[in-house]
Amino acid sequence: MRESTKMLLHYVTALIIIVTGLIHLLANNDPNVGKLISSNTYLYLGNMAIFLAALLYHAFNGIRVILIELVPDKCWTKLIGWAILLIGVVTYIVGFQVLLMALGLI
Amino acid sequence: MSEELEYYAQNRRGVSGWFKVRGYVIERKLYALHRITGILIVLFILPHFYSTGWHPGLWWDALLGVIVTFHVANGLRLTLLELFGIGIGRPLLVKKPFQRPVSIEGKQRYLLAISIIIFIVLAIIWSYYAILVKPLMGG
Secondary structure, X not given: OOHHHHHHHHHHHHHHHHHHHHXXXXXXXXXXXXXXXXXXXXXXXXXXXXHHHHHHHHHHHHHHHXXXXXXXXXXXXXXXXXXXXXXXXXXXXXXXXXXXXXXXXX | OOXXXXXXXXXXXXXXXXXXXXXXXXXXXXXXXXXXXXXXXXXXXXXXXXXXXXXXXXXXXXXXXXXXXXXXXXXXXXXXXXXXXXXXXXXXXXXOOOOOOHHHOOHHHHHHHHHHHHHXXXXXXXXHHHHHXXXXXXX
């Protein structure tokens, strides 16, 4: 993937995080609107699945950018890219599993 | 490549280079803060994933609010500037040492002021909720 595409996704996920993160905050803290969201398990799960994916992409891409800037080397850049992708995918799987357990779905 | 350019290309300052803000424009300070707050948010979200109800607690929750709202407000400014190109103006050749680049003047500075106002308002709301409202709700 081109670096410009990765950064475009970084901005897009930031905007997704603002929307889904606000829903997450309302669902867990607001007694009125939040109840409507958290009472529907699949709506809550759907929002959290998108929020988790966007948040992990944004967070790990941010770390990747910092790390490749610290050591400007082609080989290091590739290595960091793959390592971060692997850690990100594993964290998403674990995070989604924790979410399903918290909702009592598994 | 001159020696000075090569020095910066290799980024030999590393993380300490983020804190070299003295004498630079305010955007440079916001850049350093954006990175630091981003790292702090990652340090919060990782334990929050594994234990879904985990929160740092009263005053730490308020501090978390300050960190998150700063990152959001500054991130919105960066998205408008870098993704949509709003407020940066037409590129001009800078005539040193008297002319300042157009990208750090004009409309971009209004965006910066707005983002700081958004940050202050959101941080106050979040802190008020974390310190005063949530304990009353038994949170």
